[in-house]
Amino acid sequence: MGEQATKTSAGDLLRVEGLRLERGGQEILRGVTLRIAPGQVYSLLGRNGSGKSTLAYALMGCAGYTPSAGRVLFDGQDITRLPITERARLGLTLAWQDPARFEGLKVRDYLSLGMQQPVRERMEEALAAVALAPLLYLGRTVDDALSGGERKRIELAAVYAMRPRLAVLDEPDSGIDVLSLDDIARLIRRMAGEGTAVLLITHRDEMASIADQAALMCQGEIVRVDDPQVVRDYFARRCQPCEAAEPVEPAGGAYERL
Amino acid sequence: MSDFEAILDAYERSGGDRHFLKSARVASLVVSGNQVLGANEVAGVHLISEELPDGVRARVIVDPGVRLETPAHLCFGVIPSEGVQRILSEFEIGAGARAEFIAHCTFPNAEHVVHRMEARIHVGPAASMTYRETHYHGESGGVEVVPKAQVTVDEGGHFATEFALTTGRVGRLDFDYVVDVAAHGVAELTTKAYGYGGDAISVKETIRLNGEGARGLAKARIAVRDRATSEVIGTTEGHAPFARGHVDCVEIVRDQATASAMPIVRVTDPQAYVTHEAAIGTVDKKELETLMARGLDEDRAVDVIIRGMLA
Numbered sequence A: 001m002g003e004q005a006t007k008t009s010a011g012d013l014l015r016v017e018g019l020r021l022e023r024g025g026q027e028i029l030r031g032v033t034l035r036i037a038p039g040q041v042y043s044l045l046g047r048n049g050s051g052k053s054t055l056a057y058a059l060m061g062c063a064g065y066t067p068s069a070g071r072v073l074f075d076g077q078d079i080t081r082l083p084i085t086e087r088a089r090l091g092l093t094l095a096w097q098d099p100a101r102f103e104g105l106k107v108r109d110y111l112s113l114g115m116q117q118p119v120r121e122r123m124e125e126a127l128a129a130v131a132l133a134p135l136l137y138l139g140r141t142v143d144d145a146l147s148g149g150e151r152k153r154i155e156l157a158a159v160y161a162m163r164p165r166l167a168v169l170d171e172p173d174s175g176i177d178v179l180s181l182d183d184i185a186r187l188i189r190r191m192a193g194e195g196t197a198v199l200l201i202t203h204r205d206e207m208a209s210i211a212d213q214a215a216l217m218c219q220g221e222i223v224r225v226d227d228p229q230v231v232r233d234y235f236a237r238r239c240q241p242c243e244a245a246e247p248v249e250p251a252g253g254a255y256e257r258l
Numbered sequence B: 001m002s003d004f005e006a007i008l009d010a011y012e013r014s015g016g017d018r019h020f021l022k023s024a025r026v027a028s029l030v031v032s033g034n035q036v037l038g039a040n041e042v043a044g045v046h047l048i049s050e051e052l053p054d055g056v057r058a059r060v061i062v063d064p065g066v067r068l069e070t071p072a073h074l075c076f077g078v079i080p081s082e083g084v085q086r087i088l089s090e091f092e093i094g095a096g097a098r099a100e101f102i103a104h105c106t107f108p109n110a111e112h113v114v115h116r117m118e119a120r121i122h123v124g125p126a127a128s129m130t131y132r133e134t135h136y137h138g139e140s141g142g143v144e145v146v147p148k149a150q151v152t153v154d155e156g157g158h159f160a161t162e163f164a165l166t167t168g169r170v171g172r173l174d175f176d177y178v179v180d181v182a183a184h185g186v187a188e189l190t191t192k193a194y195g196y197g198g199d200a201i202s203v204k205e206t207i208r209l210n211g212e213g214a215r216g217l218a219k220a221r222i223a224v225r226d227r228a229t230s231e232v233i234g235t236t237e238g239h240a241p242f243a244r245g246h247v248d249c250v251e252i253v254r255d256q257a258t259a260s261a262m263p264i265v266r267v268t269d270p271q272a273y274v275t276h277e278a279a280i281g282t283v284d285k286k287e288l289e290t291l292m293a294r295g296l297d298e299d300r301a302v303d304v305i306i307r308g309m310l311a
Helices: A052-060 A084-090 A107-113 A120-129 A148-162 A178-193 A228-238 B003-013 B018-022 B285-292 B298-310
Strands: A014-023 A026-036 A041-045 A069-074 A092-095 A166-170 A197-202 A213-218 A221-226 B028-032 B035-040 B045-052 B055-062 B072-077 B082-093 B098-107 B112-123 B128-137 B143-153 B158-167 B172-181 B186-195 B200-209 B215-224 B229-238 B244-253 B258-267 B273-281
Touching: A014 A052, A026 A041, A026 A052, A026 A069, A026 A221, A041 A178, A041 A228, A052 A092, A052 A166, A052 A197, A084 A092, A084 B285, A092 A148, A107 A120, A107 A148, A107 B298, A120 A148, A120 A178, A148 A166, A148 A178, A178 A197, A213 A228, A221 A228, B003 B018, B003 B028, B003 B035, B003 B072, B003 B098, B018 B028, B018 B072, B028 B045, B028 B055, B035 B045, B072 B082, B082 B128, B098 B112, B112 B128, B112 B158, B128 B143, B143 B158, B143 B186, B158 B172, B158 B298, B172 B186, B172 B215, B186 B200, B186 B229, B186 B298, B200 B215, B200 B244, B215 B229, B215 B258, B215 B298, B229 B244, B229 B273, B244 B258, B244 B298, B258 B273, B285 B298
Parallel strands: A041 A197, A041 A213, A092 A166, A166 A197, B028 B072, B055 B082, B072 B098, B082 B112, B098 B128, B112 B143, B128 B158, B143 B172, B158 B186, B172 B200, B186 B215, B200 B229, B215 B244, B229 B258, B244 B273
Antiparallel strands: A014 A026, A014 A069, A213 A221, B028 B035, B045 B055
16 A cells, blocks of 8 residues: 554554645645544544544545644554545545535435445334334435535435444534434444444534543644543533634535535 | 347347337337338327338327327437438327337447437427437447438427437537427426547527417536537527526536536516526535545545536
């Protein structure tokens, strides 16, 4: 793959070291460092604009999100400059906060794309895991005919069906009802139980409590890593309302056409 | 192998099911070059055909009030690598009748083949006609396809057509449909094509909403890559009160391909309402990166997105 593998300390699946990233002349990530172990649920809490989504895109290797400094190690391999596809083939994937719409693409085809051996049972299991009836959804298309909440669940089902080693979930809990939070929490624990590590990006402090470890992100930096309850309490006390200055992430959609 | 079996093989490669063409209970017409190899009528459906030096003249009549339970199947093809096939067709859908036609046009070995379809279609009062045409071409790009139709939809009638040329090279496509819609009638035109190599695609869809409450949708989904070109002109005209129309064109462009879209809306009645949308661009970045994050390489991801759009 043309990248030099660098071994990290034993036990880390993901290791991010001093990651810096600029967009539009503004530094969005200011030396992010974090470590995630295999099968661990790691919650990254932070207010809107703190740089969480930018970190997710940088980890996945999305265009326009190349770090200016620092590195990303996945199972010991430096993947900082690897293209998305190669990262995915190593077992890293991302569930977008606002999932893409795919005109004409059936849910069953969408689910099967990331599966090594597409089998209907796994697709049905994945849909059931996000509380969607397989018979009703497998034949539908992943487009505007689905509500935002349905697309979000299908995105999570696709990630679950893929059985990645690390799933970065960018605010899977935003824009959905409170009842659905339980479904998502169950899914995340289920993924961890099957060996998938999860980086759960959220700004809902109640979601942090399902994690094994939590971190707080503020103005492009990880400012605290601790027990989820401690981070949750800190976030509720110090970040709602925010005691810091203006957010560093530019307002508006971070995505544009290539 | 007989000509009939050869065309059936080609028909199946284009997605058809040969059993429909052999069933006595399904209306069907099989044309290879300028030969009518098979024609099957069912109650209320009449197929009158005549061989011409360079093609076939076919008249299809559905009697008033007839409801066709199973779609009629039409198969047009040219098996040799060279040839001209001209289909002069006339469809007459009687008042209150309901009929669906599935047409497969297959030119698997084409190097220099011209296929011209000149159709006159009349959908009677409160009648409904659906016409789906799927093409299967080889990889040489040596096909010239010229489908032209003049369609008249009477009061309360419904006409829907879907033209798909997404398997094999397009070659040259010059699609031109014009539909006149009377009061409370509906017309829906959908054209899908995927061009590559040096393919050239031209699509003209025109809907004239002439009667009160008439409705129309002219929709095109085109993808081009390599050096292929595409030009889409979607026109919807509102000439009567409460006529409602929409033009919807999406084109995806890759490599050195070029595309243009001209949605034209024309309204002569102040109570008519016609809208349009057109988008040309490359594949959406988020769609592409989502599929790549599932492990697909970029080319495969683009193909999945385009195939979905053209599905």
